[in-house]
Amino acid sequence: MSAVEQYTGRFNLVPAESSGPAYRTPPHNIEAEQALLGAILVNNDAYDRISDFLIAEHFSEELHRRVFEVLSQLIKAGKTATPVTLKTFLGDHDLGGITVPQYLARLAAEATTVINAQDYGRTIYDLAVRRNLINIGEDIVNTAYDAPVDAAPREQIEEAERRLYEIAEQGKYGGGFQTFHMALKSAVEMAANAYERDGKLAGIATGLVDLDKKMGGLQRSDLVIVAGRPGMGKTALATNIAFNIAKAYESRVKPDGSIEAVNGGIVGFFSLEMAAEQLATRIIAEQSGVAGYKIRRGDMTEQEFNRIADAARQMQQIPFYIDQTGGISIAQLAARARRLKRQRGLDLLVVDYLQLLSGSKSKGENRVQELTEITTGLKALAKELNVPIMALSQLSRQVENRDDKRPQLSDLRESGSIEQDADVVVFVYREEYYLNAKQPTPGTEEHMKWQSEMDRVHGRAEVIIGKQRHGPTGMVELSFEAEMTRFGNMAKEDHLPGQM
Secondary structure (H helix, E strand, C coil): CCHHHHHHHHHCCCCCCCCCCCCCCCCCCHHHHHHHHHHHHHCCHHHHHHCCCCCHHHCCCHHHHHHHHHHHHHHHCCCCCCHHHHHHHHCCCCCCCCCHHHHHHHHHHCCCCHHHHHHHHHHHHHHHHHHHHHHHHHHHHHHHHHCCCCCCHHHHHHHHHHHHHHHHHCCCCCCCCCCHHHHHHHHHHHHHHHHHCCCCCCCECCCCHHHHHHHCCECCCCEEEEEECCCCCHHHHHHHHHHHHHHCCEEEECCCCCEEEEECCCEEEEECCCCHHHHHHHHHHHHHCCCHHHHHHCCCCHHHHHHHHHHHHHHCCCCEEEECCCCCEHHHHHHHHHHHHHHCCCCEEEEECHHHCECCCCCCCCHHHHHHHHHHHHHHHHHHHCCCEEEEEEECHHHHHCCCCCCCHHHECCHHHHHHHCCEEEEEECHHHHHHCCCCCCCCHHHHHHHHHHHHHCCEEEEEEEEECCCCCEEEEEEEEHHHCEEEECCCHHHCCCCC
16 A cells, blocks of 8 residues: 555545554654645645745655645746646546545645644654654664774764754744844844943954954854965964953853853864964963974973963863864864854854865865855854854965065955855965065165164064955054964054153
């Protein structure tokens, strides 16, 4: 007996039979599917209530999937979907004594009110999710039993997380339009939180005062691109900001029992290029004031070693988490970020750097398409996790061909998708780096001019805001200590101590 023959019992077409071995069938609700399809066939407006989250694959019965797919195509084409217009596309089959046209007519004749269409749609969707979860669970068990010798368990975990994420992302029915009243309420709450927060910022303070004034801190759900040529210090800037945020972390318990950050935040750092100990060395150098090369060589005094030990002790409890796995895909990164937020919490995610990520699509596609998938995925992840994501990016070599080497948006490598998906794009530029490479022969007049220029730009860096959705563009000047790879606030002349 076919599935349709068993399921047409609602219309008393074939009596239900319970003979046979007892086993668990996947969760389904044929009556809800019939009621929804009938409601749409009677009034196509019912389709608008469920079209944003329901697809044909969510129906458990093959005939219902075909019916929903055809009526969806008709309605989207501006045509009317009725039993008469549908039967042309479905063919004619014997369904236990009735034909497809007769079955469609029965669906329409016994349809319920359009008002219930969304509830039926949600029931169908929820049951489809349960069936998918069962399939994933069965696949996990079977794969674990029959895994090849060279298959790593970690790969199976990440594949399972990827499939679970796909289920979570497909057909969300909690979105849609909201009233302007709700939007106003959210905006006022954001302003109130900014008023209470240190620095009076709407976003998370970076610890760099002038940059915070220009950007209002790092805004939740924003994709922030930090770009620069090699040697400019983009990793150092991202590390400084990330550590400042983790160091300032303070939390409180909300009325619902969840924990939220009052100041600072919990940081996740994907170090795709640099090992975790290298990153830690940079941070220790920044916090202790001992040059990084001295730490690496062990060339330090007892006093410097004690400063390093003191800095390390103070940093032990800071919520700063590093993933040093190289060559991961955007899907793997997303899975690990979700896991971190679920297990530890997350307020800022840093990716160093963009071009070291890989896409999940076929390798035959070009790099521009792959990078488009990566930047789109990072922006979607920022919105999903409701945290700012700071992604570092290399710049193309065309910067080197200009006299003024200050970067521009057009210098972004494979720039189309990066510039489009980013909410904020900042460039790191240090004139000292380029000037240092042009040292003339010592003792000449040119060398004296060069030395004068070096004195002017020494220890200075520019952070150029090339794009910002919620604020102005422009330039912020920061101090930079190369030995400690440390960016800091530039001292203002009017704040300097008086000269004797």
